[in-house]
Amino acid sequence: xxxxxxxxxxxxxxxxxxxxxxxxxxxxxxxxxxxxxxxxxxxxxxxxxxxxxxxxxxxxxxxxxxxxxxxxxxxxxxxxxxxxxxxxxxxxxxxxxxxxxxxxxxxxxxxxxxxxxxxxxxxxxxxxxxxxxxxxxxxxxxxxxxxxxxxxxxxxxxxxxxxxxxxxxxxxxxxxxxxxxxxxxxxxxxxxxxxxxxxxxxxxxxxxxxxxxxxxxxxxxxxxxxxxxxxxxxxxxxxxxxxxxxxxxxxxxxxxxxxxxxxxxxxxxxxxxxxxxxxxxxxxxxxxxxxxxxxxxxxxxxxxxxxxxxxxxxxxxxxxxxxxxxxxxxxxxxxxxxxxxxxxxxxxxxxxxxxxxxxxxxxxxxxxxxxxxxxxxxxxxxxxxxxxxxxxxxxxxxxxxxxxxxxxxxxxxxxxxxxxxxxxxxxxxxxxxxxxxxxxxxxxxxxxxxxxxxxxxxxxxxxxxxxxxxxxxxxxxxxxxxxxxxxxxxxxxxxxxxxxxxxxxxxxxxxxxxxxxxxxxxxxxxxxxxxxxxxxxxxxxxxxxxxxxxxxxxxxx
Numbered sequence: 001x002x003x004x005x006x007x008x009x010x011x012x013x014x015x016x017x018x019x020x021x022x023x024x025x026x027x028x029x030x031x032x033x034x035x036x037x038x039x040x041x042x043x044x045x046x047x048x049x050x051x052x053x054x055x056x057x058x059x060x061x062x063x064x065x066x067x068x069x070x071x072x073x074x075x076x077x078x079x080x081x082x083x084x085x086x087x088x089x090x091x092x093x094x095x096x097x098x099x100x101x102x103x104x105x106x107x108x109x110x111x112x113x114x115x116x117x118x119x120x121x122x123x124x125x126x127x128x129x130x131x132x133x134x135x136x137x138x139x140x141x142x143x144x145x146x147x148x149x150x151x152x153x154x155x156x157x158x159x160x161x162x163x164x165x166x167x168x169x170x171x172x173x174x175x176x177x178x179x180x181x182x183x184x185x186x187x188x189x190x191x192x193x194x195x196x197x198x199x200x201x202x203x204x205x206x207x208x209x210x211x212x213x214x215x216x217x218x219x220x221x222x223x224x225x226x227x228x229x230x231x232x233x234x235x236x237x238x239x240x241x242x243x244x245x246x247x248x249x250x251x252x253x254x255x256x257x258x259x260x261x262x263x264x265x266x267x268x269x270x271x272x273x274x275x276x277x278x279x280x281x282x283x284x285x286x287x288x289x290x291x292x293x294x295x296x297x298x299x300x301x302x303x304x305x306x307x308x309x310x311x312x313x314x315x316x317x318x319x320x321x322x323x324x325x326x327x328x329x330x331x332x333x334x335x336x337x338x339x340x341x342x343x344x345x346x347x348x349x350x351x352x353x354x355x356x357x358x359x360x361x362x363x364x365x366x367x368x369x370x371x372x373x374x375x376x377x378x379x380x381x382x383x384x385x386x387x388x389x390x391x392x393x394x395x396x397x398x399x400x401x402x403x404x405x406x407x408x409x410x411x412x413x414x415x416x417x418x419x420x421x422x423x424x425x426x427x428x429x430x431x432x433x434x435x436x437x438x439x440x441x442x443x444x445x446x447x448x449x450x451x452x453x454x455x456x457x458x459x460x461x462x463x464x465x466x467x468x469x470x471x472x473x474x475x476x477x478x479x480x481x482x483x484x485x486x487x488x489x490x491x492x493x494x495x496x497x498x499x500x501x502x503x504x505x506x507x508x509x510x511x512x513x514x515x516x517x518x519x520x521x522x523x524x525x526x527x528x529x530x531x532x533x534x535x536x537x538x539x540x541x542x543x544x545x546x547x548x549x550x551x552x553x554x555x556x557x
Contacts, residue, residue: 021132021133021134021135022123022135022169022171022173023173024169024172024173025123025125025132025133025135025173026132027107028107028109028125028167028169028173029077029125029128029132029133030076030077030078030106030107031051031052031077031106031107031108031109031167032049032050032051032077032125032126032127032128032166032167033049033050033051033052033059033074033075033076033077033127034047034048034049034074034075034127035047035048035049035050035061035065035072035073035074035084035165036065036072036073036074036075037065037066037069037071037072037218038069038070038071038072038073039068039069039070040070040217042071045065045068045069046064046065046069047065048061048062048064048065048164048165049061049126049127049163049164049165049166050074050165051109051125051166051167051175051178052101052106052107052108052109053098053108053109053111053175053195053198053199054108054199055105055106055107055108056100056105057085057100057101057102057103057104057105057106058088058098058099058100058101058108058199059074059098059099059100059101060096060097060098060099060178060195060198060199060201061096061097061099061165061178062095062096062097062164062165062178062180063090063091063092063095063096063097063212064095066087066090066097066215066216066218067215067216068215068216068217069216069217069218070217070218071083071084071218072084072099072218074101074103076103076106077107077127077128077129077130078129078130079129079130082101082102082103083101083102084099084100084101084102084218085099085100085101085102085219086099086100086218086219086220086221086222086251087099087100087203087213087216087218087219087220087221088100088201088202088203088221089201089202089203089207089221090201090210090212090213091197091198091201092212094146094152094193094197095180095193096178096193096197096198096201097198097201098198098199098201098202099218099221100221109125109167109169109173109174109175109195110173110174110175111174111175111195111196111199112170112172112174112175112176112195112196113196115143115151115176115194116140116143116151116153116170116176116177117140117143118140118141118142118143119139119140120139120140120170120171121137121138121139121170121171122137122138122139122140122153122155122157122168122169122170122176122177123135123136123137123138123168123169123170123171124136124137124138124157124163124166124167124168124169124179124190125166125167125168125169126162126163126166127163127166136157136158137157138155138156138157138190139155139156139157140153140154140155140156141154141155141156141189142154146194146197147197150194150196150197151176151177151194152191152192152193152194153168153176153177153191153192153193153194154189154190154191155168155189155190155191155192156188156189157188157189157190158187158188158190159179159181159182159189159190159191161181163179164179164180164181165178165179165180166178166179167179167195168192168195175195176192176194176195177192177193177194177195178192178193178194178195178198179191179192180192180193202223202224203220203221203222203223203228203232204223204228204231204232205223205227205228205229205230205231205232205234205235206231206235207220207223207232208220208232208235208236208239208240209235209239214239217244219244219247219248219251220232220236220248222248222251222252222255226256226259229252229255229256230259230261232248232252233248233249233252233261233262233265236248237265242269245269246266246269249262249265249266249269250266252265253266257289258289259289260285260286260287260289260290260291260292260295260296261286263282263283263285263286263289264282264283264286264296264299266279266282267279267280267282267283267286267303268303270282271303271306271307274311274313276307276315276317276318277315279303280317280318283296283299283300283303286299286300287300292334293330293333294330294331294333294334294336294339295330297326297327297329297330297333298326298327298330298338298339298342300323300326301323301324301325301326301327301330301342301346302342304318304319304320304322304323304326305320305323305342305345305346305349308320308323308349309349320346320349320350323346324343324346324347324350327339327342327343327346328343330342331343337363337366337367337368338368340359340362340363341359341360341363341368341373343359344356344359344360344363344376345376347359348376348379348380348383351383353380353381353383353384354380354384356376356380357377357380357381357384360373360374360376360377360380361377364377364396369400370400371397371398371400371401371409371412372397374393374394374396374397374400375393375394375397375412375415377393378390378391378393378394378397378415378419381393382419387419387422387423388423390419391416391419391420391423394412394415394416394419395416397412397415397416398412398413398416398432400412405435405438405439406439407439407440409435409439410436410439410440413432413435413436413439414432414433414436416432417429417430417432417433417436417455418451420432421454421455421458424458426455426456426458426459427459427461429455429459430452430455430456430459430461430464433448433451433452433455434452436448437452445475445476446471446472446473446475446476446479446482447472449468449469449471449472449475450468450469450472450481450482450485452468453465453468453469453472453485453489456468457489457492462489462492462493465489466486466489466490466493469482469485469486469489470486473486478509479509480506480509480510480513480516483502483505483506483509483516484506484510484513484515484516484519486502487499487502487503487506487515487516487519487520487523488519490502491519491522491523491526496523496526496527497523497527499519499522499523500520500523500524500527502519503516503517503519503520503523504516504520506519506520507520512543513543514539514540514541514543514544514545514548515540515545517536517537517539517540517543517545518536518537518540518545518547518548518551520533520536521533521534521535521536521537521538521539521540521548521551522537522551522555524536525537525551525555530555533555534552534555534556537551537552537555538552
């Protein structure tokens with residue numbers, strides 16, 4: 001009798017177990033895996049679950065395990081380990097991530113296109129190695145819509161930590177959600193986020209600036225759309241470190257081998273590392289595959305020019321002549337003014353100022369008439385020591401703007417002011433400095449007021465000069481130069497008592513500088529303190545001041 005009862009009990013248990021294992025579970029369990037992430041030292045960061053959503057190796061889980069991770073793997077239902085190649089998309093608010101696993105044609109779960117209704121039966125499919133797991137059964141207690149058509153579920157089902165991020169399926173074996181952690185002791189309640197929402201995550205070009213994505217070092221997937229991939233190539237240059245970005249460019253080229261942009265970006269990176277031969281090879285590939293040959297030639301010329309101007313290490317094949325040849329080829333392919341401007345810039349770098357100037361004149365005579373071109377032409381004339389011609393070009397640059405000036409005019413006003421000052425036209429220079437000050441007042445430093453003060457002194461605008469040197473001292477009170485300039489100016493305008501005080505401050509700030517003693521000595525001599533004044537002039541002489549002896553002779557009489 002006892003044996004019969006035991007056998008009946010075993011049969012009932014087996015029946016119950018079978019009832020908790022839907023027919024689709026045997027195949028479906030192959031799609032569930034364990035996720036493990038590791039830091040830069042190879043130490044385990046986190047462990048969770050996930051599941052494949054396509055036979056291309058795309059999978060979903062939560063994003064939390066990826067934060068701070070350098071490497072990630074999955075261990076499938078056959079206990080085999082696979083690398084995670086890249087993150088495809090994330091959503092930090094709902095803590096979901098989609099990623100690419102380096103596996104060929106894995107078993108994948110079908111995603112339900114329809115949300116489960118309240119009261120519907122659902123099943124949890126746990127991770128299991130080489131056996132069909134028991135699938136806990138539950139019902140949908142409540143549904144909430146988010147981001148349009150996606151559903152967040154509250155389930156009548158006991159939550160267990162070891163099942164976090166496992167799939168929740170309907171009776172047809174379609175995934176409706178992914179189990180998420182419960183807050184505190186949830187009892188017989190569990191929560192799941194829409195699996196369709198996770199499976200539809202994608203990467204855009206701007207995703208690379210997402211702080212969430214930047215919190216992991218796992219490589220980021222390249223968008224499938226060409227325009228978004230190109231945007232990612234641009235954004236990634238500042239959003240990734242150099243190693244990550246180098247890897248990204250290589251993957252971009254592998255995905256879009258006929259786009260010139262990948263080769264151009266890799267050439268720039270190689271050149272920055274001094275790998276010029278590699279950069280040269282990539283630029284030649286870029287020209288070969290480019291749809292716009294003109295831009296590829298332009299980029300090649302630009303890369304060569306930048307290297308020659310900024311780096312001293314030698315790479316014989318790269319010369320200004322080659323850069324000029326490429327710039328001319330760009331213009332031949334497509335006669336755009338910017339390519340002629342590039343030729344002018346290269347000629348300037350070759351110190352062929354006359355040829356460069358002629359090209360700038362051609363450009364400013366056409367549609368591409370900008371202040372920057374007139375400025376560049378002025379620089380050519382300055383190099384030829386033709387100050388009047390340079391000023392004429394700067395007048396044209398400033399005349400591209402109308403009063404009241406906007407900030408865009410500021411650099412050209414400043415440049416003309418400096419040219420006017422160098423040409424001895426001090427009061428005109430001060431006028432431009434004044435316009436510049438009005439535009440840039442909030443950004444000005446002591447150096448500007450010192451520079452304008454110099455022009456004002458030369459233009460005999462002494463009160464303005466005193467105001468400016470005082471402003472410079474106010475902004476940089478410990479700079480000896482400004483105090484010395486003030487003492488000199490005070491002596492010039494007859495403020496000898498004030499000059500004496502300023503000179504003492506010069507000596508306090510720079511006791512080894514002869515100018516402070518010189519100005520103090522002169523002020524004292526003028527103020528009828530000749531004995532003290534001569535001592536300070538002697539001190540200035542001992543410190544190497546070339547003017548001191550003449551002043552000693554003058555005031556000793």
